[in-house]
Amino acid sequence: MLLKDKKALIFGVANNKSIAYGIAKAFKEQGASLAFNYLGEALKKRVQPLSKELGGDFIFDCDVSNDEQIEQAKQLVEEKWGKVDILIHSVAFAKREDLKGRFIETSREGFHIALDISAYSLVRLCQAFEPLFTEQASIITLSYYGAQKVVRNYNVMGVAKAALEASVRYLALDLGENNIRINAISAGPIKTLAASGISGFKTIFKTIEEKAPLKRNVTQEDVAKTALYLASDLSSGVTGEVIFVDSGYNILG
Numbered sequence: 033m034l035l036k037d038k039k040a041l042i043f044g045v046a047n048n049k050s051i052a053y054g055i056a057k058a059f060k061e062q063g064a065s066l067a068f069n070y071l072g073e074a075l076k077k078r079v080q081p082l083s084k085e086l087g088g089d090f091i092f093d094c095d096v097s098n099d100e101q102i103e104q105a106k107q108l109v110e111e112k113w114g115k116v117d118i119l120i121h122s123v124a125f126a127k128r129e130d131l132k133g134r135f136i137e138t139s140r141e142g143f144h145i146a147l148d149i150s151a152y153s154l155v156r157l158c159q160a161f162e163p164l165f166t167e168q169a170s171i172i173t174l175s176y177y178g179a180q181k182v183v184r185n186y187n188v189m190g191v192a193k194a195a196l197e198a199s200v201r202y203l204a205l206d207l208g209e210n211n212i213r214i215n216a217i218s219a220g221p222i223k224t225l226a227a228s229g230i231s232g233f234k235t236i237f238k239t240i241e242e243k244a245p246l247k248r249n250v251t252q253e254d255v256a257k258t259a260l261y262l263a264s265d266l267s268s269g270v271t272g273e274v275i276f277v278d279s280g281y282n283i284l285g
């Protein structure tokens with residue numbers, strides 16, 4: 033049991049297609065205790081049954097763009113668990129109109145929203161939960177190839193993911209003082225609720241099957257297994273890294 037008695041806080045399960053759901057399922061199988069956030073009453077109805085199904089300890093309302101809600105979440109987790117061994121950040125958002133057309137048309141508001149929810153939220157969650165992280169705690173966030181190379185339509189989310197990946201490196205320096213590790217998994221395209229909001233997703237998904245070295249798209253399970261490695265002592269010497277789980281697509285010219 034790779035994660036026996038570890039307490040894993042999971043941000044970003046929306047449904048059973050979410051990457052965070054696949055990660056949580058694998059963590060449970062390896063003996064971890066789980067807790068999940070949900071975004072407001074509407075999504076509580078979706079997350080509650082998923083948490084039950086996965087044997088979660090508790091769920092909590094937390095909009096990661098709201099500092100008070102993050103502080104309240106920290107206080108609740110402190111009360112329920114006292115400490116946190118693993119934090120999964122699988123949260124992002126951009127306005128629909130900013131995920132298509134010309135990036136140059138991005139509004140100031142749209143840029144702020146995308147970077148606040150998709151990148152700054154990781155910094156703030158680390159800041160709030162730092163007092164609860166155990167000696168060997170591990171933090172994992174999710175990124176995409178569009179952070180490093182231009183992928184048409186990904187637009188402002190690519191800029192947000194670039195900021196997220198750089199934040200992982202700077203956070204690794206600060207958190208390393210206490211032997212806490214933070215890494216990103218750059219996952220290939222997976223058919224999630226979020227993915228359905230991006231123009232051109234289907235085309236990219238098909239291209240991977242034709243061009244990627246493994247000639248197939250990756251699954252939630254592929255990503256979850258790398259998350260197990262990063263969350264466990266198997267990756268004890270790894271921090272500040274971006275690990276591609278994308279059938280090798282990123283290595284192509």
Ligand SMILES: CCCCCCc1ccc(Oc2ccc(Oc3cccc(O)n3)cc2)c(O)c1
Binds near residue numbers: 126231
């Ligand atoms: C053109 C790029 C195709 C491959 C995209 C792979 C991918 C799929 C999903 C990803 O996660 C999100 C999460 C939220 C997000 O913002 C959204 C999603 C739906 C509606 C909306 O208004 N914003 C966009 C992507 C992601 O970062 C990357």
